[in-house]
Amino acid sequence: MKALVTGGNGFIGAHLVDLLRAEGHEVRVFDRYPNRFRPERPDVEYFVGELGNHHEVEEAVRGIDWVFHLAYNTLPQTSNDDPIHDVTSNVVATIQLLNECLKEKVRKFVFVSSGGTVYGVPQTDLISEDHTNEPICSYGITKLAIEKYLHLFQRIHGLEYVVARFSNPYGELQNPNAKQGAIGVFLGHIAREQPIAIWGDGEVVRDYIYITDAVKALLCAAQYEPKDNSSPRIFNIGSGEGHSLNQIVETIRSVVGPHVTVEYTESRSVDVPINVLDIHRAKTYLNWQPEVPLIKGVEISWNWIKSLQLAKS
Ligand SMILES: NC(=O)c1ccc[n+]([C@@H]2O[C@H](COP(=O)([O-])OP(=O)(O)OC[C@H]3O[C@@H](n4cnc5c(N)ncnc54)[C@H](O)[C@@H]3O)[C@@H](O)[C@H]2O)c1
Known part of the structure; x- marks a missing residue:
């Protein structure tokens, strides 16, 4: 085609x-x-x-x-x-x-x-x-x-x-300087040796694929x-699974190391508290299903972000 x-x-x-x-x-x-x-x-x-x-x-x-x-x-x-x-x-x-x-x-x-x-x-x-x-x-x-x-x-x-x-979605080629994409942005902060910034208490749940x-x-x-x-x-x-931002930070720590620090700031009005997608329809009709587990995806993303050699603050 x-x-x-x-x-x-x-x-x-x-x-x-x-x-x-x-x-x-x-x-x-x-x-x-x-x-x-x-x-x-x-x-x-x-x-x-x-x-x-x-x-x-x-x-x-x-x-x-x-x-x-x-x-x-x-x-x-x-x-x-x-x-x-x-x-x-x-x-x-x-x-x-x-x-x-x-x-x-x-x-x-x-x-x-x-x-x-x-x-x-x-x-x-x-x-x-x-x-x-x-x-x-x-x-x-x-x-x-x-x-x-x-x-x-x-x-x-x-x-x-x-x-x-x-x-x-998250992974390689996601701009770590962008306004969206928590995992990429968090990894970018870590690569620059800055604390991760989280709006709210980190209990906002999302579906990462x-x-x-x-x-x-x-x-x-x-x-x-x-x-x-x-x-x-x-x-x-989506993945059909929910992870809070705090759980994402823990996953990142298990890949990057325990030194990752977090700063919590005021929550934003556009953030709904939880958003996890039911993906049964796509599995049934599109014959598709997600395969890459979160920890593996974070590992690949971190290796890519490191390769960018972002300037340290
Ligand atoms: N990244 C996410 O978290 C996410 C989640 C849900 C849906 N989406 C949707 O997926 C699509 C792609 O997102 P992405 O994350 O790859 O964004 P991105 O910003 O990385 O890529 C968008 C691309 O579109 C180009 N573009 C934007 N406006 C254009 C215009 N008027 N004319 C020509 N080119 C234009 C940009 O130059 C850019 O290369 C978007 O429709 C977005 O709304 C993204």
């Missing part, structure tokens, strides 16, 4: 590109920036462009079978600052991309949504895809709006899609053939 990965130079996109190439697919990346941690691959076609730019997107979609849509302009933590920007740069730009996909008769559109934000405050310990959707940040609302447009485009135009509601497991789910999603209109097209993608 010929695959387009929007945001293919980002953390998740770069791993997806590697997997697609390893599986023999042709890959085109559409991204506004290069990857910050590695050079371009010689066996991948790179298009530099902006999602909102109609002509650039039109060119990028030409001749494509599968579109993996990962480029996104906002983050959960800051999206409430400018909801208009969130809607125009993500929802409107994605609808433009969908129109191009229709013209090119794209076979499958895979969208990376967010299991951490589209449900809002969980009503159950384990969140299934049927849980109510009451996002408490604009980012969750725009992700959900795009999911609804995908449903609409499938119903009225027959554009096949899969939504992958990711939990918290190692990046290679997460991108395998995207490939399974592209290969998935729904039987009819009522077949599921929305899937939670």
